[in-house]
Every structure is written in C-alpha cells, then in structure tokens.
Amino acid sequence: MSIPDISFPLLLLSILLLGYGCRAADIPEDTTSEFSVRLYHRLQVAGGQENIIFSPLSVAVALGMVELGARGTSLDEIRQTVGFSHLLPGVEFSLLQNLTEALSDDDAHHVIRLANSLFLQEDASFNPEFLHLIKKFFRAQVETVDFSDSAAVAERINSWVENHTESKICALLSAEDFTSVIRLTLVNAVYFRGSWKNQFRPENTRTFSFSRDDGSEVQTLMMYQQGDFYYGEFSDGSQEAGGVYQVLEMPYEGEDMSMMIVLPRQEVPLSSLEPIIKAPLLEEWANNVKRQKVEVYLPRFKVEQKLDLRSTLQELGIQKIFTSDADLSAMTDGKDLYIGKAVQKAYLEVTEEGAEGAVGSGMIALTRTLVLYPQVMADHPFFFVVRNRRTGVFEGEVNFSPF
Template identity: 30%
Template sequence: MILKTRVITGLLLLALLSACSGVAKNTIVSISYEDRQVAAQLIDKQVIQSENTLGIQLLKELLKSDKTENIIISPYSISSALAMAYNGASSDTAIQMAKALGWSNTTLENLNQANEQQRKLLEHSDEGIELSIANSIWYQEGPKIRPSFLNTGENSYKAEINAEDNLSSSRTMNKINDWVKKKTQNKIDSILSEPLSTDTLSVLINAIYFKGTWKHPFSEDLTEQHPFTLGDGSIQNVQMMQQTHEFPYAESEDWQAIRLPYGDGRMSMLIILPHKQTTIDILTQQLVKDPSPWQKTFDSKNVHINLPRFTAKYENKLKKALQALGMTYAFDPNKADFSQMSTITPLYIDQVLHKTFLEVNEKGTEAAAVTGVLTPTSGAPAPPVDMNVDRPFFFAIEDTQSKAWLFLGTITNHKKSHIIVISGI
C-alpha cells in the first residue's frame, strides 16, 4: 500500500464564560483601556472583518446539518490555525485559500503582522478577564519541514515547536493531548482519540481560553425556572438569570440585540434574539448578507433581561464546511501545494478538528460587582425594555475595541446543555 503524506491541521479552543469567586489573573500585565484602544486601531481592519465573516459563513454551513443543535465556534481560533497552514501553501492552493478565507486583498506579510498584533492585543486584557492564546506545531523529526515555515510560526504566531522522533506513536498522542488539557485549563481533555497515522507529517494547533466576569453580575437570588422553546419547537424548563440595568441595546421588527460587558468593557457578549415570527436560519442569512447593524455602537437603554444559565460543549470537523466555502485544493492530495512547508509531495490537509466549551452563569468578582453598582441619575429612569431570551439565539464574544468576534454560535437545544441548578454552586 502506498501511504500518502499529509498534514493535519487541528483546531481546538475553550470558551469559558463563567463567573468566578476571585479576580481573574492574566499572565501578561494589562494595559490601560486608552492605550489598548490605540493599539487596536493599528490592526488591519480588513483582516479582522475577514475573520468575522469566516465565522458567520461557517456557522451558516454548519446550521445546514445541525439546525436543532448548539453550535459554538471560534472564528479567531479557526482563522489563526489556517493562517499558519497558509504560510506553507503555494500556487493555486494559496490563491484559493486566500479567496475562501478573505485574504485576497492583503499580503502574507500583512496577514502575519495583523495576527501577531491581534494576539498581543487579546493577551492584554483587564483584570476582570482571563484570556490566553497558545499555538503549537508538531512535526516528524528530520529535514522535511522548511525552517522558514517553522520560524514564521514561532515568530508571528508564538507557536511552540515540537519535533517528534515518532509522530504516530501513542506517546506523541498523549503529549499532544496533555498540551491541549494544560492550555485549556483542563476543560478539554484531548483532541486526538487515537494515534496519528504513519503518513502524518505535521499537526498545527491553536488553543484559546477565555474566562470573563460580568461587569454587572446577575444575582443568584433572582435566578428561577422558566420555559425555553428548543429548536425543534418543544419546551424545556431552564434556570433563567435576570437583572435590570442600562446596557447597549438595539432592536428592529425582526430582532432584539444587547451587549453584556465583561470587566471594564474591553470584551462583551453580544446576544441577538430573533423575534418569535422569525428563525435563527433567517437571522444567520441576514448576518452573512450584512452584519453591520450588529457591529455598530448601540445606544444605552434600561433593559430587563432574562438569560439562560448553562454549560455546553461542541465538537465538529470543519473540512466539509470549508470546502463549501471554496477551499477545496488544500484537502485534495492531487491538487494541494504546500511546498512552502515541505518539499515532500503529496502534502495536503486531511481534516480540521474543532472543539469548544462554553459556560454562562451569574457570578462576578467583588471588583466587578462594585464596578457594576448602579449610579443614581437625575430624574426617574425610563421604564425598562424587556428582553426575554427564552428561545434559540445567536451570541458572539467580541473585543469591543478591535471589533473581532472571538467566539460565536447559536444556542438552540438545552437538552444537549448541562443546566446548572442553583444549589450546585
């Protein structure tokens, strides 16, 4: 049997939107909101928008087969890992990847620079946010990988380089899974369920871990059971958090949208709730066509919000979805050209693996709770707008300064989510 050499790009991430009992600590010293705003303006906006667009397009493709399932993806993680692979692509493979991923109008040098700037920006979060990003390249030891490819991964993506004497061994599989577990704070145990095949040349991994405390925490005392309409139309009782506060808010005839800030507001959760007469599918089509209504600044409104409290996991292979977007040559052993990564042929991407973890609950640190205290204003506040998130909804975790959507997805099925009971805290 002739074994075909291949490169596997593995993507994994953790989105942990949880409360915690203490202030989240970053391994990198945070910078001021103002200085970070200046740094955010230096990042190529086209690269950020391409990243967001990729996430929305992938969501649309994944919804075709998972209409009633929760979908949670990270456009940032997917884009970062594919950007590392793109540095190894050449000729028509590179041209096609650039077109599918939105990079046709930027140079490879600018793309790498923008990704490096964005990584550094994200790591400089405030004390109410814990956010860490890790990249790694694992490859079969020997003169098969171009040093220039490894140098770009190490310098632009801060990738950990790991040369293995036997990439297909159980020992290497365990080392990769241990790396995953460590970088995701034990929330994702593994990405490989069996040793790599003997024709695997390299594995590229991006991991992102996010843990945010609400700027305005929800009170546990107000959480109570409420019905939630699932994607299939059935109804399930869930633990529903609630609060009334001034939040950035917008609405139309078809949807309501709100931003719930984390920490000092550098990050927020955007929630878009379709009205009862429309659907998540219709909303996603609108997002693909023109996401600008939800990317602009919202006016501040007094809002009473009900939001489900849950934990959810998601796992999928993205090969078919990426092929549907036009990225086909990279997966084809007869057409793929990754000669900037290695002189070995054929060399192609076998699969793109993606894992996510999401937790949403009431908690906030004391500092966040203090920050969230309402400041009295002159005159009586306006009556609150009601936003009852009791049916499938879209969410995005966004960097409010760079406008990047780090995570996005749809929550439609609480039967596949772990509903946390109040007594369990």
C-alpha cells in the same frame, strides 16, 4: 526524499468560559468578518437545530499557520476564502500577530490565552524559514514526536491541549487519529474567562422553561437583572426575520469585549432570522444599539462542540490543501504534504460569574405588559457573538439550554 500518502492533520481548538477581552485600538478593522459569518451559516445548515459554538478567530489563526507553508493555488484559496486577497501578500501575518498579541495582554479583569504548537515527525525534514516564521508570527512551540507511536502522540497532544485550556478540553484525540505516514500536526488553542461588567445576582436565578423551535420545552436556570446595556430593535423590512427582532450587547469588565445577543420574537423560529445575518449587519447592530436600562432574562448555559471542519472549509473554497494536489512546499522541499484533518473543539459557559452552585427554585412570574423598560427574554433560541471591537472570538446559537 518524497514520502507517499502523507496526511497532515490540522487541529483547530478553542475554549470559552465567562468572558472579557482585549485592547484593540491599534488593530485594523477585522478583514475576516465575512468569512466568520459564512462559516457560521455552513455550520448552521449542517447542525440543524442543535447548539452551535465555534471560534472564527481560532480557525483564522490555524489557517494562517497553514498559509505560511502554502504556495500556488493552495495559498490563493486560503487568502481568498478567509478575506486576505485585498491585502498585500504577507500583511495578513502581521495582522494576525498584532491581534493575538493584543488579545494576550495581561489584564486584571480577565484571562485570555492563545497558544499554538507544531508537532513534527522526528526524522522528517522541514524548511527552516517556515519554522522561523511560524515562531515569529504565531509564537508557536515546536517539538518532535514519533507518529508511529500513535498512543504516545495522542497522549502528548491531549496533555498540551489540556494544559492550555484549563483542562476544559480533554481527550480530544485518540491513537486511531495518527498513523506512521503523518509528518506534521498543527494545534491552536484559545482560552477565555472573565467577568460581566454588570453581574447577575445568583439569588435572582430561577428555574424556567426554554421553548425550542420544534415546540418542545426544557427546564433551565434563568438569570435576571435590570441594568444599563446597549439595546436596539431592528427590522429587515420584510417578513424574513418575522418583523422586529431585538439586539442586546452586554459588555464584560473593561468594555473592550462583549456578548451580543440577537433574539427574534417568541413566536418566530431562529431559522427565520439566520438568512439575514451578514457581516455588515453585525457592524450595523454594534453601531446603532443605544445605552439604556433593560430587563434581561438570560439562561445559564454551557455548550461544547467538536467540529470536523474539513468539508466545511472545502465548501467555502479551501480545497487544494485537502488533496494530493496540495502545494505546501514552503514547509518542506517537496510537495508530499496535504491536510488530513481540520478539527475544532469549542466550549462556552455563561453564568452569573462564579456562582455555579447558587440555584434558586420556583418559577419567575412575568408580566410583559407592565414592564417599564425594554425586556429581553431569552427563553427561546437566539444567536450570539462574543467579540471585541475588531474580531469575533466566539460565535454560535443556543437552541436548547441544558446546564
């Protein structure tokens, strides 16, 4: 039976604390890196000079779940946009399965959890093969709810999200997000916490000025250490990035996961660097930084952002699934489903590791001309990627640094 005007909210959720990662030796090279960078650029244009934090991995997994139920042009648009069109049909599901399973391997140094869930209207009919495949590839939990009881559904889904993100993502949805015509909601959550390989000493943290690109300043807590890190100086050969810029890769415990920080010169706005950020360049940075002793000044920061991804994904080429022309008939026997919402809420926290209450006072006296080692002073806007060897887990930029 056809049900008119059905909307299908797709909720993409992710979370990060201090990080460590995964074993990825058997995972193919990341095929979604270009999609991740294109997504970042779209969010940057929309966000202006605000902080940005999102999880390309979370978006890819959620779209993979949608792709399992898509056919025709709806399917083709997802495969083309995310970067799967060069693969044999269906191979991407095994790729995402292998990646998420490797990320979820237990390790003494970190906690990383990926959780997927389907909430189905209790009296609606869904294709058993679709439900089987989504459990197989994404280990998704499936439960039924009554979307007409919108307050109860919002409470149930919010509770699920809180339970899978150590209560860092709270009250994500409200009763107003649901109506009686909704038949299915997909939820994807990523939680990540770990330790730096070289931890910052809390007693070295001091209050410092962080200079925004608009010329204003905010006071932040600046961490400091001198240690062995992967470091390089690069130039795009033009003035687009203001000449030379610094790339610092700081590994987490175990070294399979790292945070890569890309920092323009003090007098150069981050917006000058953003146009040159491309997927091949990320790999070039990773392959050409060299291990050496570096002085690092990095702000403690906490960024949380809720993103409405629907318009962004449409701009990137995923359009049909958000219209009444969507073909999600692999989910049901009819063509009466379409995507009503695409939302991601991400959280990133960077500290000395377990020392949130340890705050020094005063100002750091800096002597740039007398340093013996390369110095990375992240006291102005910078771009970052939290990544393992095969995929970006979190990506964004810091334009101001409240904590």
